[in-house]
Amino acid sequence: MRPDAIVIGGGLQGCSTALHLARRGLRVTVIEKDYVGRHASGVNAGGVRTLGRALPELPLSIAAKALWRQMEALVDDDCGFRPAGQIRVAETADELEGLGRRSQAVDALGLKHRETVIGQAALRRLLPAVAPHCLGGLHVADDGFADPFRTTAAFRRAAEREGVRIVEGAVVAAVTRPDGGSWRVTAAGERHDAALLFNCAGAWGGRLAAALGDPVPLAANGSMMMITARMPRFVGPVVGAAGRALSFKQLDNGTVLIGGGHRAPVDLDSNATAIDVRALSRAALNAAALFPIMARAAIVRFWSGIEGFTPDGLPVLGPSIAEPGAFHAFGFSAHGFQLGPVVGRILAELALDGAASLPVAPFRIDRFRRDPAPAGTVEAMAFPAE
CATH class of the missing domain: 3.30.9.10 (D-Amino Acid Oxidase, subunit A, domain 2)
Known part of the structure; x- marks a missing residue:
């Protein structure tokens, strides 16, 4: 069946986004060029922390930690979460x-x-x-840590139980809008069409963003x-x-x-x-x-x-500026693991409700065009590494 949404990137952000969209009633396809959890989502340090977050990230981080405390109810797995402090x-x-x-x-x-x-x-x-x-x-x-690969796999399984289709080993060759409305993604010789597009491509997210007309210095x-x-x-x-x-x-x-x-x-x-x-x-x-x-x-x-x-250490999270119907979540700068559960919820809200329940303005993709060097405003009070 034709999906309502295409998510590019099968890491934690992508699987979380697919899960939250599916639970809002959408048909979703995830396209991953390698396999789910292959890159940062599966091999990071697993930090689940609010401690030392850049101040603009704290509302998201606090909301994410509430989801971590209910992780088994969310994805039927505690993901190895240990609130050890x-x-x-x-x-x-x-x-x-x-x-x-x-x-x-x-x-x-x-x-x-x-x-x-x-x-x-x-x-x-x-x-x-x-x-x-x-x-x-x-x-x-009540901060702590979890198992990164186990977490990403748990979100994948939960998404698949909701009907999400995950296509692995499929490098995206082209992203177009041939009729000016629906998105068309060509990957591994297969064509995927959908009204909504989500860029959760991690370190490759900057390339996709640039192709959509949203350049960012990643x-x-x-x-x-x-x-x-x-x-x-x-x-x-x-x-x-x-x-x-x-x-x-x-x-x-x-x-x-x-x-x-x-x-x-x-x-x-x-x-x-x-x-x-x-x-x-x-x-x-x-x-x-x-x-x-x-x-x-x-x-x-x-x-x-x-x-x-990113230059300021903050993620890119929010709608495309250049293309309606496209949304970004990448550039988490080595501290996105803890945020993963809430990032998917935010993207689903932006796409389906037109607004997020948490403040996302600091993460706009065009902030670097408005202020090419915004790093000093957040880094002074942040500890960016997990």
Whole structure:
């Protein structure tokens, strides 16, 4: 049957969008050039956090966390979500003061969301293995983490149960509007026609947006991570650092996942990713600086995923400016995983209701044309890495 909507991109954003559209009664086809969860959605650090979000993202992040708490009801799988808390550790008085300013800025928004400054004693209660020189931190008790690939697969299954058709291994060759009304997407020799088009193509989203007349300065990079052999349990919350590039968590099986924004080059045409061993060594040293027990850890695997980054670190989320009936959700800049469940709902609202229930104006795709360098307005109070 001819679909009502075509979603390009089978990552978490695409599968979430398909699910929410289908539950609003639409027939949906998802077109994925590789397989569902192949890129950033399946290989990220799995952070489920409101802590440190860029301030314009906080309303979306808070709404998304409410969905994470009900994930099993949403997709019949808890997706490995563990509300273990997240902490941003301060090693110096200046860092602790900066975290205090962040906490005050969040309180001033009046969103019923708190990022609580904790002192050294409270930090040690939450992180007994933390290095002695650490002075405190910023804490959100009900943040946590989940399993990225499991989550994306759960959204896929839920969408398919609602009748969504998912086409994998289908590179999009052309997107046109031959009759000025319906969209026509040609992929892997098959033609798909629909009234609505959704660009959830991740790092490739900029190319599709440009083809639709919505150019955006999107850069592609690889977010590198590594994981250790199993270790005795020594940390519960997800840990970041105020003065270091670090994202750090111990999984249920005892392994420790280390990330934090260390990038490597990628090739969008071949899906190739690289590993920068020197950058990974810095990540390992950062982990050992905060947790001396990590000096004895054995790294067993590392990898890099392909992600799209905008100049201001905020996603592109909303309708096309150039083409009615087209919508964008890409450029999540390595912190879109937690937002995935609510992004699909927002796109369904925009397409079917004409407005979103959450503020999306900061994510307009044309913001770079209006202000070519908007980064300073959000990055000063944000911690962008998962």
